Amino acid sequence: MYNYYVERQTVPHPVVVEARQVAANQILVTYDQRADVASATNISNYWIRSNMGPDGVASVGMSDALSASNSIRPEMGMIMPADNSKMRFLMTFSRNVTPGSFYIVLPCFVSLEGNTGYTGGNWGPLSRNMFFGM
16 A cells, blocks of 8 residues: 555655854854755755744744645845755854854755655754754
């Protein structure tokens, strides 16, 4: 029998290895595999949780559900390849990360290079996608 949820989760996709703050208004996101640049550089495919709620670079609080209406918006920032690897992407925000706040970077819908249409989350239990603002 076909189980949609299980089958959907087996679709190959890049997973966040690390998300870390590299400047007052920048976060470097590193994936474990080469990503489709169009989906990886769509800022609306990212959410950032914060214990301070949606402020600065965060789009959602710790208990908020992820939805299209609370993803990171283009007026908040942008994301570009950090190099030619297609695995490292630099998020630059119009506001600074709040020092001492706790953040979780949650990308979704980022497909593998050469693919499109992935519909799940791009983090896993081994992702180092959490950091404290500095």
